[in-house]
Amino acid sequence: MRCRARAAVILLAWSHLVACNSDIPEVAVAEVPSLGFMLTVTRTATHPFLARYNLSMKATAADGCSATSELFPDTGGVSRRNVYAGGTGRLYVIGQYDVRVFDKDRCSVELREFRSLEDRLDYLGTFDLDRERRWKFVPATARPEQPFEKL
Numbered sequence: 001m002r003c004r005a006r007a008a009v010i011l012l013a014w015s016h017l018v019a020c021n022s023d024i025p026e027v028a029v030a031e032v033p034s035l036g037f038m039l040t041v042t043r044t045a046t047h048p049f050l051a052r053y054n055l056s057m058k059a060t061a062a063d064g065c066s067a068t069s070e071l072f073p074d075t076g077g078v079s080r081r082n083v084y085a086g087g088t089g090r091l092y093v094i095g096q097y098d099v100r101v102f103d104k105d106r107c108s109v110e111l112r113e114f115r116s117l118e119d120r121l122d123y124l125g126t127f128d129l130d131r132e133r134r135w136k137f138v139p140a141t142a143r144p145e146q147p148f149e150k151l
Contacts, residue, residue, distance in 0.1 A: 020048045021045035021050075023044060023045050025043070026135035028137045029137060030124065030125060030139075032124060035085055035091075036061055036062035036104070037061060037091050038060045039137075040059075040060075041056070041057045041093070041127040041137075043055050043074070043079055046073070050076070051074065051076055052073070054070070055071035055072070055073065055081070055095075056070050057081075057100060061089075061104040061107070063104070065107035066107070067108050069111075071095060072095055072097045072098035078096040079127075079135070080095065080096075080146075081094065081126065081128075082094045082095075082123065082148070083123075083124045083125055083126065083127070083137075084121035084123055084124060085122040086101070086121050089104040089105050090102065090104075090118075092117070094148065096148050096149075098111065099112045099114055100112070123145040124139065125142075126138050126146065
């Protein structure tokens with residue numbers, strides 16, 4: 001009887017360890033050579049069991065210009081970020097609650113309102129979890145656009 005109780009305790013403890021989120025940053029990179037951009041979005045767990053993450057981005061242009069920004073945190077299943085190319089050297093990173101725009105001419109990242117988006121943006125792909133639950137960039141050729149619902 002004691003062996004079964006010990007085995008149950010060990011199994012329970014092990015299952016909790018497997019379910020833990022690691023605070024090791026998960027880095028995903030999107031390279032867009034045709035537009036001269038490289039975009040990195042890093043996701044870091046902030047809670048050992050709940051799906052809560054801090055997200056940050058770094059955009060780099062081919063000319064060496066680089067800018068970073070913190071993104072709206074994922075407080076439960078909203079890590080996905082869609083990436084779009086806009087006119088005149090702009091890259092848009094759009095989440096459920098925020099929009100960041102990298103302007104390579106000014107070498108900066110700005111927070112924008114949804115209503116101030118350009119009319120025609122070209123969908124490049126999304127930062128999201130793949131089928132194996134790994135954080136990565138999924139290009140538009142591999143997954144069609146999944147727009148965010150308006151709140």
